[in-house]
Amino acid sequence: MSHSTTSADPSSHLSLFPTLPAVIPPTTRLNFLKNWWQRSVMSASHAEGRLLQRIVPNTDISLTQPSLYPLVGRSVAIPVGNGSHVNTFTLSPLTNSAKLPITDSAPTPVVWDHTSTWEQGDKDAVLERGENSKNLVMCHGYGAGLGFFYKNFYALGQVSGWNLYAIDWLGMGRSSRPKWTITKKSNQTWDDIVEETESHFVQSLEEWRKSVGLEKMTLMGHSLGGYFATCYSLKYPERVEKLILVSPAGIAQSPKGLISQEPSDKSPQELLENEAKELGATMQAEAAESAGQQLPPTTTPPARRIPGWARYMWDHNITPMSIVRMIGPFGASLVNTYTSRRFAHLSTEEQHDIYDYIYQITSSTGSGEYALASILAPGAYARKPLFHRLAKLEMPTVFIYGEQDWMDYKAAEEARKKMKVDTKVIRISEGGHHMYIDNPQEFNAAMVDEMKN
Structure with a gap:
């Protein structure tokens, strides 16, 4: 096992992390070409690292406050069988004071420890967990990765008695990208395909849990990640203490008048x-x-x-990611067009970091992205809506939506009426589908409240 840490520099939060090459800014056609040409496993790692560097808020922080805990962050590849791994970021209180870097007589807020390898059973390589600690597991949505939660890690990591995990779903982000083999055959129904696809992601999450050694967790899933988190909670209710669904996909039923057809062989x-x-x-x-x-x-x-x-x-599983890959260097420009509009409220440097991260994970080999057409029908409504299954959940459930979210919160309000567990529907002001980036302060406050109660 190899570790690499960087000593602290009082002048910069970024120095708490390994030195990374600067992002290639999306400012010229030549730079788009360079970014496309230089894509690699390492460039994706660097893109993720730049966002993780932003964990520490860009505000003055009194490190001597009793409520502020020094944290250790680790990036680890967790094996889930068949030679595959799930990319995992962990954050937990630093329990060994001897490891605490000192800056102006105060501990640095985050210590970075990048673990390149991990051995089965080596729990300390993942987190230094307390005996009675609780665990928050964060799962991203479609087309995203764990780096999307960079504005939330630090605040959530400060909740006493909690360890934080964020994962990339198998076949997405920087996790392994096994060949996608789930395709509809003539003798199969869509229910068969949905069940097979759900099982694929549920079982990979369960294998991850076993590898890490968690007994119970609070499970948070965004969008399509919320869909799979719900499926996991239905199959393994004994492992989930609370389910937090952030703008989850697949709840609402297809509205009347919306017609979609079975896959067609026509040209x-x-x-x-x-x-x-x-x-x-x-x-x-x-x-x-x-x-x-x-x-x-x-x-x-x-x-x-x-x-x-x-x-x-x-029907032919042509995804946004496959289009980005198909058009070569123009794919980087396409991603930049999206990020510069969607995240226009962020600083230019932050937009560039998000652009590069999305492009790197989007242009990687296609795998888990192909699950979308299995789970959702044309029109983005679930082939097997969760609406009818939420009533079977056995743990407290929280729905969180942005007030400008394109995902309709009313479906959750209706489902709540039939659920037998404590259920909340929370809306984040000035937030869209990615409300955890749009309004991280309010989102983090809502999450912290749920972790403490």
């Missing part, structure tokens, strides 16, 4: 021609209605349909 041209006919019929009906004409008794406005091109891409 894109045939699908687009059919879509044009449907669109023409819809426009004709709408034009007649706006002109005040009475439609014939046998004519009804066509139900809203998923565009043919969208159905084709969805």
